[in-house]
Amino acid sequence: MPPTTSISWGDPAIDLALPKPKTATVLLIEQNRKEFQDVLLGMIAKDLSESRPVHWIDGGMAFDPSPILPLLRMRGYTRREALGNFHICRGFTAHQTASIVQRLADEAKSNDPPNRIIEGRIIVVSQIPRMFMDTQLKKPEGRSLLKATLQRCRDISKDSNSLVILTSSRNLSPPLSKDLRNILRQFTDDVLRIGENSSKTRNRGLTRKKLHLQSLDREMIWSHLPFGQTSLLEFRHIQRSRLDCLIEPETTVSSFQPKGDSIEVAARTASGV
16 A cells, blocks of 8 residues: 555645644544535645546535635636546435445455546545435434445545545534434544634634644634735744754854854845845
């Protein structure tokens, strides 16, 4: 099996605050509202803009790909270029969703998997619990089918060395039972919860969200900035990285370093900062 790789959260500020998810794992993203999908959409847009195939299995019959298009345009990609690598399937019933996942699992495990499996790193199965809560399914059947589908998702992550992302809303009607939540988490390696920030502080009109990563019990407050803008966290990181590049080892003596000056001061003087 090839080595696992880290995948960007799609936003440099999140990449600096939280460890990046890895391939060959299953990540569950729980969110309060549909419009809180911009973290996931940022991850998708980044991989599509790097010409990587992305699979999205729409388990809730509600996915709209149009919000990804502006993210791709900001990265210099046309709709045709990027969406040619975006493979979307929709299951209208629990059994159809399970069949789509099973087909993808078979392709990932085959001796000659298609390029869209080999070259891709992200596979999304959105709103997966909703289909299996269908009132036309008996509860034992729905739970059994959900468990089998989640196991296939784990198999796909290992066999294709991909990050499989499951999404679930916490405001479903009827609400997701504790039993189903436990089943979901049983088959996942980590959980990212996205909710509203309770703070009343305004941030230039931007929606502030609270991101909580379960594995480290770490959270951050995040706002989706327009493309090209830099957060304070990113700015500090960039400045620190630039300084690290300028600073010479302490044992080095340079004729350009005035006696008594710190290395940092000498570096700034030499660079004209």
